Amino acid sequence: MNAEIQAPLRTPEQRLSFCDRYFTSVGARTLVARPMYREYELPVDVDKELIERPFYWMWVEATRQSVEPTVLRLAFDAEAQAREEARLNAEQPPAPFPWSLKRRVERIDFGSPLFDRILLSAARRGRIASVREGNAGGELVPWMMANGVFAYTADLNREEWFSYAICLDNLQVVDRFYERIQHRDLSGVPASDLLRHSCHTVHDAWRKLQRALADHVAAQDDAWAEEAMARLHGDLAQLSAYYESLLDELTDEERVPVLQERDRKQAALIEKSAPRIECRIHQVALVGLRVQRARP
Amino acid sequence: MRELANESLSASDRPWSFSISGLDVEAELEALLHVGRGTRDADWELFRLGVMARQAWIAPTFDQLLALEHVQFTPLPHQVETALRVVRDLRGRAILADEVGLGKTIEAGLVLKEYLVRGLVRRALVLVPASLVSQWTKELNQKFRIDAIPQRDEWTWEAEGVVVASIDTAKRPPHAERVQAQWWDMIIVDEAHKLKNPSTKNWQLLNQLQHKYMLLLTATPIQNQLKELHTLVTLLKPGELGNPAEFAERFVASPRTPKDPAALRQTISRVMIRNRREDGSLELPKRHVRVVPVELTPEERAFYEAVQAFLRSEFERSQTARTSILPLITLQREICSSAYAALLSLEKMLKKARDPDRARCLQSLIEQGTSIPSYAKVEAVLKMLEDAPEKIIIFTEYRASQDFLMYTLKKHGISAVPFRGGFRRGKKDWMRELFSKKIRVLVATESGGEGINLQFCHHMINYDLPWNPMRLEQRIGRIHRLGQTHACHIAHLVTKDTIEEHIMEILQEKVRMFEAVIGRLDDIVSDVRLDLWEKRIFEAAMTSRDDEEFVTQLKSIQVEDLMMQKGGARRR
Numbered sequence: 001m002n003a004e005i006q007a008p009l010r011t012p013e014q015r016l017s018f019c020d021r022y023f024t025s026v027g028a029r030t031l032v033a034r035p036m037y038r039e040y041e042l043p044v045d046v047d048k049e050l051i052e053r054p055f056y057w058m059w060v061e062a063t064r065q066s067v068e069p070t071v072l073r074l075a076f077d078a079e080a081q082a083r084e085e086a087r088l089n090a091e092q093p094p095a096p097f098p099w100s101l102k103r104r105v106e107r108i109d110f111g112s113p114l115f116d117r118i119l120l121s122a123a124r125r126g127r128i129a130s131v132r133e134g135n136a137g138g139e140l141v142p143w144m145m146a147n148g149v150f151a152y153t154a155d156l157n158r159e160e161w162f163s164y165a166i167c168l169d170n171l172q173v174v175d176r177f178y179e180r181i182q183h184r185d186l187s188g189v190p191a192s193d194l195l196r197h198s199c200h201t202v203h204d205a206w207r208k209l210q211r212a213l214a215d216h217v218a219a220q221d222d223a224w225a226e227e228a229m230a231r232l233h234g235d236l237a238q239l240s241a242y243y244e245s246l247l248d249e250l251t252d253e254e255r256v257p258v259l260q261e262r263d264r265k266q267a268a269l270i271e272k273s274a275p276r277i278e279c280r281i282h283q284v285a286l287v288g289l290r291v292q293r294a295r296p
Numbered sequence: 297m298r299e300l301a302n303e304s305l306s307a308s309d310r311p312w313s314f315s316i317s318g319l320d321v322e323a324e325l326e327a328l329l330h331v332g333r334g335t336r337d338a339d340w341e342l343f344r345l346g347v348m349a350r351q352a353w354i355a356p357t358f359d360q361l362l363a364l365e366h367v368q369f370t371p372l373p374h375q376v377e378t379a380l381r382v383v384r385d386l387r388g389r390a391i392l393a394d395e396v397g398l399g400k401t402i403e404a405g406l407v408l409k410e411y412l413v414r415g416l417v418r419r420a421l422v423l424v425p426a427s428l429v430s431q432w433t434k435e436l437n438q439k440f441r442i443d444a445i446p447q448r449d450e451w452t453w454e455a456e457g458v459v460v461a462s463i464d465t466a467k468r469p470p471h472a473e474r475v476q477a478q479w480w481d482m483i484i485v486d487e488a489h490k491l492k493n494p495s496t497k498n499w500q501l502l503n504q505l506q507h508k509y510m511l512l513l514t515a516t517p518i519q520n521q522l523k524e525l526h527t528l529v530t531l532l533k534p535g536e537l538g539n540p541a542e543f544a545e546r547f548v549a550s551p552r553t554p555k556d557p558a559a560l561r562q563t564i565s566r567v568m569i570r571n572r573r574e575d576g577s578l579e580l581p582k583r584h585v586r587v588v589p590v591e592l593t594p595e596e597r598a599f600y601e602a603v604q605a606f607l608r609s610e611f612e613r614s615q616t617a618r619t620s621i622l623p624l625i626t627l628q629r630e631i632c633s634s635a636y637a638a639l640l641s642l643e644k645m646l647k648k649a650r651d652p653d654r655a656r657c658l659q660s661l662i663e664q665g666t667s668i669p670s671y672a673k674v675e676a677v678l679k680m681l682e683d684a685p686e687k688i689i690i691f692t693e694y695r696a697s698q699d700f701l702m703y704t705l706k707k708h709g710i711s712a713v714p715f716r717g718g719f720r721r722g723k724k725d726w727m728r729e730l731f732s733k734k735i736r737v738l739v740a741t742e743s744g745g746e747g748i749n750l751q752f753c754h755h756m757i758n759y760d761l762p763w764n765p766m767r768l769e770q771r772i773g774r775i776h777r778l779g780q781t782h783a784c785h786i787a788h789l790v791t792k793d794t795i796e797e798h799i800m801e802i803l804q805e806k807v808r809m810f811e812a813v814i815g816r817l818d819d820i821v822s823d824v825r826l827d828l829w830e831k832r833i834f835e836a837a838m839t840s841r842d843d844e845e846f847v848t849q850l851k852s853i854q855v856e857d858l859m860m861q862k863g864g865a866r867r868r
């Protein structure tokens with residue numbers, strides 16, 4: 001499915017909708033909502049995640065101050081930014097030194113540091129879930145879902161997002177699981193409700209799932225890695241030939257640092273260029289699906 | 297968040313290694329069961345947002361420049377192409393040797409950002425001349441949104457992320473040891489021609505650093521000798537050009553002449569990228585250069601003639617006594633800049649003078665110089681500042697002229713800041729900042745100009761002219777460079793009926809000739825030393841009976857002759 005995924009969050013509307021959903025989920029209040037512009041009031045835990053100022057919080061906590069909650073003013077396009085800055089400036093004139101003035105409205109675009117931190121916060125907070133399909137009651141089949149990334153790395157890398165799941169009743173493994181369930185009506189449920197009647201343990205399921213992840217990787221085309229390995233061998237041969245040629249004119253004593261230098265450079269080359277595949281697990285969830293639709 | 301220790305699975309017969317990392321799945325599920333974390337409806341919403349965040353960060357292909365989505369500006373096509381070639385074809389170790397003003401910094405920033413975005417670089421070291429630490433840091437922060445910090449003390453080296461530091465600091469204790477103890481995912485060295493000698497501390501420091509990727513930035517990968525190229529390449533990829541003896545054997549005919557240029561170019565292209573102005577559509581806004589003739593006041597004229605007479609007699613004396621003519625060249629250049637600048641040299645000479653006649657002569661010159669009531673060039677500057685109300689940079693070769701200009705501008709209520717090489721980093725930044733924000737005039741000496749970008753200004757006055765045409769280009773390049781959006785207006789102040797007037801004329805001719813010749817030079821031999829040029833000008837001035845002869849002598853100096861004498865750079 002990965003090839004079909006349109007890179008998300010590349011339009012201002014998508015980013016606005018993402019922020020609305022994020023700030024609602026973390027309990028921030030939306031104070032102002034105008035076209036492509038929002039003001040959110042941050043709870044302290046979210047403030048600490050999004051704004052890097054540990055010393056400020058140390059001071060606040062040490063002196064037991066009660067402080068006004070931070071309000072983020074976010075514009076999602078240039079027009080909204082200009083409009084809202086003008087409004088704020090009209091309400092309160094800017095400082096007399098034009099270069100000392102901080103922008104009061106932060107622009108959210110892809111790559112802006114604040115938006116990166118919002119994404120990171122969502123990724124951190126959203127790493128685990130337990131949900132069931134439909135309302136309480138009815139028989140459920142428990143699945144364990146693991147989402148993450150396969151990173152194919154040598155001098156450069158390529159990544160592939162995945163969502164694998166394994167059925168805790170029969171250890172059946174399914175690829176592209178999230179894609180199949182994301183539009184279903186799912187709601188939070190205690191994990192114990194889902195695992196109460198499962199036939200297999202989480203431990204066994206995870207072992208089998210890891211095997212499936214390794215199989216996935218093994219089934220991919222190796223050409224990129226073969227090429228990278230060949231280049232690395234070439235580089236290593238060139239490196240050792242170079243140091244070999246220096247040795248002739250050196251005494252035994254002088255050789256020691258030269259050989260150490262060679263070893264260090266060799267290790268660096270391997271670190272840079274050796275092909276490797278890493279499977280990074282980013283999210284896990286337990287998902288109870290209704291029996292009649294158990295086969296996704 | 298508990299992370300699972302890398303668990304390697306067997307893949308022994310494959311060309312890659314495999315590991316599973318990230319969340320500790322069993323521990324997370326345990327938390328789900330016993331702590332009840334992740335079971336609210338909002339948790340599922342966050343889970344779905346988490347999916348989106350992770351998918352947004354994916355690097356979907358090997359050969360796409362992801363950095364472009366993350367930076368705050370639109371780089372030029374040649375910069376994008378260069379960055380892509382570095383990561384894709386040169387595999388992260390490269391010399392970026394673009395001509396001055398084409399944006400090597402931008403290219404390096406793009407490469408760094410690309411690796412950061414892809415998660416291939418976490419810790420990087422950017423080594424630059426002390427005067428550029430702040431500028432680099434700022435540019436990385438603002439343009440590339442890279443969280444770079446300037447090096448402040450010996451603990452900064454251990455900081456996470458990107459550290460920008462002066463190479464001169466890094467090579468000294470206690471820093472050197474700490475820098476070497478670190479693992480650097482990437483190292484960038486600006487002004488990398490300072491690494492041309494393997495016996496220097498600069499080179500040795502770099503050779504000891506442990507790193508994956510490395511970029512060396514220099515417009516002049518070869519300044520004097522071909523072996524400098526070998527030295528640079530050996531830092532990046534030891535063995536790419538063989539050992540020094542093999543390199544000499546295979547590629548070097550004479551210190552400045554390659555043996556097999558085609559093969560050398562081919563080999564070099566595996567580690568070096570050089571963009572040239574003439575290659576692409578790298579059009580800059582127009583540059584209007586005008587010569588502003590200045591008529592010396594009668595007192596200045598008398599002083600100028602007296603100094604010329606003195607120089608001639610000293611030159612004759614030096615020819616028989618075989619003493620250095622360097623101080624004389626300096627005095628000749630100073631008198632072209634301002635009487636004020638010449639006075640300092642005359643005073644120095646007076647202090648050293650043993651011959652009473654010579655001392656008397658110097659004393660009378662000094663008296664004559666100090667009694668000059670007004671200075672024509674300064675008046676011309678004031679008039680020009682009146683006419684053009686915008687920001688303006690005034691270049692001079694001499695501290696004395698700079699001080700005098702500062703004093704005069706201040707006296708006339710014109711806001712001005714000085715700028716020179718000797719300023720500390722913070723002071724340079726402050727001066728540049730003041731100039732960009734609220735000060736009208738920047739009075740700079742040559743040595744302060746290196747690497748500083750002043751594109752926000754598009755007026756320049758050359759208070760005096762360097763005798764080296766390349767230096768004049770460098771001055772103009774401070775404002776007339778990529779990023780400049782306005783036409784640039786450059787005025788050369790030239791005093792009538794002095795050798796300056798003729799030099800100007802010839803200089804312009806020579807600049808065109810140099811461009812033509814350097815265009816024909818081997819790609820990698822980009823810089824030609826022109827020490828001889830200054831000496832020839834002075835000799836011509838001293839040995840000509842009149843202006844006509846002086847001009848003829850100047851014109852007869854051939855660029856080719858100068859270069860042949862410096863070792864005979866190859867011409868195609």
